[in-house]
Amino acid sequence: MTTKDIHPLLEDLADTREVVIRRVVAGDGLPAVWRAAAQDARLAYAGWCTAPGARAHAIYLAAEDQADAALESLHADAEPRVLVA
DSSP, rough: OOOHHHHHHHHTOOOOOOOOSSSSOOOHOOOOOOOHHHHHHHHHHHHHHHHHHHHHHHHHHHHHHHHHHHHHHHHHSOOOOOOOO
């Protein structure tokens, strides 16, 4: 299956706004999820630096994408809310 085959399938998926994490994280909510994802990305980067190669690079990029998505969710959750009295 090529990316040309996958893209149409992904376009039909609804965004559930769910965050998938690899492990249990200590802390509360989205900040904890972001910290865990950022740590995973740092570890993946260190792994790529230690043993360069296409597979290690792909693992790093995937981990960095997860950290970016977690940060985006954290920012969206922190947007100011306007209260009307």
